[in-house]
Amino acid sequence: MSGAIHLExxxxxxxxxxxxxxxxxxxxxxxxxxxxxxxxxxxxxKTTLFRALLGELEPMxxxxxxxxxxxxxxxTERARLDFPVSAFDVALMGAYARTPWWRRxxxxxxxxxxxxxARVGLAERTRERFGxxxxxxxxxxxxxxxLVQDAGVLLLDEPFAGVDATSQARIxxxxxxxxxxxxxxxxxxxxVEQARRWDRVLCLNARQVAFxxxxxxxxTEVLQETYGAELVVLDGRxxxxxxxxxxxxxxxA
Amino acid sequence: xxxxxxxxxxxxxxxxxxGRAWGxxxxxxxxxxxxxxxxxxxxxxxxRVAVAGxxxxxxxxxAAMLAPLIVQLVGARDPQEQSTEYLDSFGLxxxxxxxxxxxxxPLGRDVFSRVLYGAGVSLQVAFLSTGLAALVGVTVGLxxxxxxxxxxxxxxxxxxxxxxxxxxLLGIGLGSACSVGAGCAGGLVEPGLxxxxxxxxxxxxxxxxxxxxxxxxSLRETQFVEAARALGASGARIVFxxxxxxxxxxxxxxxxxxxxxxxxxxxxxxFLGVGVQGRPTWGEMIAEATQVFDTxxxxxxFPGLALVLTVLAFNLVGDGLRDALDPRSDR
Numbered sequence: 001m002s003g004a005i006h007l008e009x010x011x012x013x014x015x016x017x018x019x020x021x022x023x024x025x026x027x028x029x030x031x032x033x034x035x036x037x038x039x040x041x042x043x044x045x046k047t048t049l050f051r052a053l054l055g056e057l058e059p060m061x062x063x064x065x066x067x068x069x070x071x072x073x074x075x076t077e078r079a080r081l082d083f084p085v086s087a088f089d090v091a092l093m094g095a096y097a098r099t100p101w102w103r104r105x106x107x108x109x110x111x112x113x114x115x116x117x118a119r120v121g122l123a124e125r126t127r128e129r130f131g132x133x134x135x136x137x138x139x140x141x142x143x144x145x146x147l148v149q150d151a152g153v154l155l156l157d158e159p160f161a162g163v164d165a166t167s168q169a170r171i172x173x174x175x176x177x178x179x180x181x182x183x184x185x186x187x188x189x190x191x192v193e194q195a196r197r198w199d200r201v202l203c204l205n206a207r208q209v210a211f212x213x214x215x216x217x218x219x220t221e222v223l224q225e226t227y228g229a230e231l232v233v234l235d236g237r238x239x240x241x242x243x244x245x246x247x248x249x250x251x252x253a
Numbered sequence: 254x255x256x257x258x259x260x261x262x263x264x265x266x267x268x269x270x271x272g273r274a275w276g277x278x279x280x281x282x283x284x285x286x287x288x289x290x291x292x293x294x295x296x297x298x299x300x301r302v303a304v305a306g307x308x309x310x311x312x313x314x315x316a317a318m319l320a321p322l323i324v325q326l327v328g329a330r331d332p333q334e335q336s337t338e339y340l341d342s343f344g345l346x347x348x349x350x351x352x353x354x355x356x357x358x359p360l361g362r363d364v365f366s367r368v369l370y371g372a373g374v375s376l377q378v379a380f381l382s383t384g385l386a387a388l389v390g391v392t393v394g395l396x397x398x399x400x401x402x403x404x405x406x407x408x409x410x411x412x413x414x415x416x417x418x419x420x421x422l423l424g425i426g427l428g429s430a431c432s433v434g435a436g437c438a439g440g441l442v443e444p445g446l447x448x449x450x451x452x453x454x455x456x457x458x459x460x461x462x463x464x465x466x467x468x469x470x471s472l473r474e475t476q477f478v479e480a481a482r483a484l485g486a487s488g489a490r491i492v493f494x495x496x497x498x499x500x501x502x503x504x505x506x507x508x509x510x511x512x513x514x515x516x517x518x519x520x521x522x523x524f525l526g527v528g529v530q531g532r533p534t535w536g537e538m539i540a541e542a543t544q545v546f547d548t549x550x551x552x553x554x555f556p557g558l559a560l561v562l563t564v565l566a567f568n569l570v571g572d573g574l575r576d577a578l579d580p581r582s583d584r
Contacts, residue, residue: 054483072483097485101493149485 004067005032005152007053007184011062014052021060023048028202028211032152035175035185037195037214040204041227046188049204050155053186068152068184073145075158076138081131087141088126091117094148109148116147119177121170136167143171153184160194172197192218296577303573306566313563317372329354329366332533336361346549356551358541367533368555374534375563378446379515382453387508389454390461391500397462398469399492409466412459420456421521427452428527446529449522453515464507465500472496502578509571513564520560535560 008029015022023045030036038046051057053064054072071094094116095109117126120140125133130141139159146154156175160168175185187198195201196214203209203217203226210222297303316323324331330353339347339357346357355364397408431448472478473496481495522528523536535556542553 056479056483069485093484096481096490097487099490101487101490145484 005182005184006030006065006067007034007153007186008066009049009053009062009064012049012052012059012064013061014048014057014059016048016057018060022206023052023204024061024207026062026064026202026204026208028200028208030184030186030200032182032184033179034200035179035187035198036200036202037198038186038188038202038204039190039192039195039226040188040209041190043206044226045204045206047157050157050186050188053153053155066153069149070153070155071146071149071151073139073142073154073156073159075161076135076142077162079130079138083131085130086127087117087122087130087133087137087144088113090130090141091126091144091148094145094150097149112148112150113144116144117141119147120144120174134164134167136163136171139163140167140170143174147174147178151183154178154186156185156187158188158190160189160191192223293577297573300573300576303570303576306569306573309562309566310570313372313559313566314376316369317376320366320369320373323369324366327354327365330363332362332366332370334362339363345545346552348549349551355555356549358538358552359545359549364538364552364555367538368535368559371533371535371538371556372559372563374446374529374532375516375519375560378449378453378519378529379512381446381450382457382515382519383508383511385450385454386458386511387461387504390458391465391497391504393458394462394465395469395492395497398466399473399488399496401470405466408462412462415455415459418456420452420518421525423456424452424518424522425525425527428522445531449519449527449529452522452527453518456518457511457515460511461504461507464503468500468503469496472499506571506575506578509567509574513567513571516560516564516567 006029009026012026013021013024026049028036038049040046048057050072052059053066054070055066091113092105092110094113095105099105099109114123114126117123120143122137122140122144125137130138133141143156143159146156159171163171175187179185185198186202187194189195196218198214200212201214201217202211203222205226205228209226210217330336336357339353339361340359341347344359346359346361347353349356353363353365355368358364358367393408393412397405428448431444469492473491478491478495481491486495519528519534520536520539523534524540526537526540528534528536538556539553539560542549542556546553
């Protein structure tokens with residue numbers, strides 16, 4: 001993985017209906033090996049930003065540039081658990097982009113899928129049904145799928161939501177490895193402490209509130225602006241805990 | 254955003270991942286695995302009428318393929334053999350008897366072997382024209398539905414234009430224009446069977462295209478397509494591996510219902526004299542029979558019966574297929 005990897009948004013404004021942007025003024029750039037936490041309340045525009053970076057949403061204003069290919073890791077709560085595929089099948093989907101439609105996935109890609117599952121600690125569970133795995137294990141399978149995609153830029157949508165401690169540790173270790181390989185990571189989260197772990201933090205609340213290194217950026221003012229009334233300040237310093245009423249049963253249509 | 258597995262699972266997607274039946278790769282704790290074909294067959298089998306239709310079609314197909322053998326076995330004459338032996342003193346054909354099971358025609362030919370050989374022509378024309386129409390229609394429908402925009406506008410107008418043509422007039426026109434010499438388009442379309450197949454396919458592809466286009470328009474917005482796109486799947490992969498397999502059911506049903514319509518169209522073209530020449534066909538026999546109907550009823554009855562029963566069998570099978578493939582029917 002080399003310096004060709006790059007993730008950048010310049011004055012990006014985007015949304016779902018013309019004239020009603022869901023997210024505006026997003027302006028940041030990340031070079032190879034950088035990881036950004038995308039912090040914000042539900043409906044703050046985290047997923048909207050990812051959609052724009054994936055090219056699913058057109059910019060209404062400004063632009064975004066992704067170099068090195070993107071892999072998207074969705075939230076596992078959105079997955080249908082009665083869907084009869086194995087962990088291996090899901091990881092193998094990462095090879096779809098480079099498999100011509102008339103061919104089956106190549107043997108090398110099958111090996112890559114097995115290797116990716118081993119890397120997230122699921123070597124023994126490749127044949128297990130995806131829906132029968134725990135939330136954390138499913139999240140790891142989805143990360144394995146992104147590994148198979150071998151993209152320069154990884155967009156992870158709330159990868160630690162509803163994930164057990166073992167899985168979280170494993171995922172963090174893999175993400176650190178990926179960063180060391182020079183890949184760019186964007187990790188959306190609503191957990192301020194989690195956000196401190198990464199190189200940069202991007203605070204969103206329908207617009208870009210702040211962008212920078214966590215130590216400088218995560219001030220009480222910025223957090224209050226990001227979370228509004230939902231924020232509870234614990235000890236007067238720039239340590240905050242975002243209080244959420246997020247409902248995992250809620251699915252967008 | 255795109256999620257996997259999708260929130261709405263179309264029937265095909267539930268059973269196959271990258272061309273493999275999922276049951277083989279899945280681990281323990283799964284519910285009993287049945288492939289979509291097994292499920293379909295279980296439902297179809299319960300429909301006695303459709304199964305009877307299928308059996309009848311199988312008999313007709315076998316009879317058409319083995320026509321020379323059957324004719325030899327029952328000791329019937331060659332379908333082209335004319336003989337005054339089977340015309341009475343007024344020149345009228347003789348009725349059904351041991352020599353001519355279905356009677357003779359005004360040229361003294363054996364109606365039984367002609368009906369038997371005619372099945373081959375009818376089925377060949379119907380299957381080939383339906384296949385060609387399906388190939389063109391499905392391709393055009395996929396293109397128009399998936400790309401939308403100007404491609405859709407151009408292709409949809411082409412469908413409208415083709416549907417606006419009076420089929421029989423077009424057939425008569427093309428039939429007479431192409432049946433002289435080496436055929437049309439520099440010998441590409443030879444007179445005879447290829448020409449009839451082309452005329453019928455030309456008249457019927459737009460309905461296939463419309464069916465497919467409408468389905469593609471809705472399928473391309475589903476979550477499983479969105480998920481494939483987010484994984485970086487190419488347009489061709491999305492169209493052929495995600496969308497097309499979900500359309501096989503409706504395409505199969507429509508093709509099965511189009512076969513009998515095309516058998517009738519072939520008969521109509523033969524009746525009008527622009528069908529397959531030089532081989533016995535049901536339509537041509539019925540046309541000739543109209544002139545001697547009051548004396549030689551058998552000449553119209555047997556090819557007519559063969560036509561009606563074959564068309565009926567295909568329609569019954571088509572209805573059965575539709576019921577068996579429709580998840581909403583409670584059969």
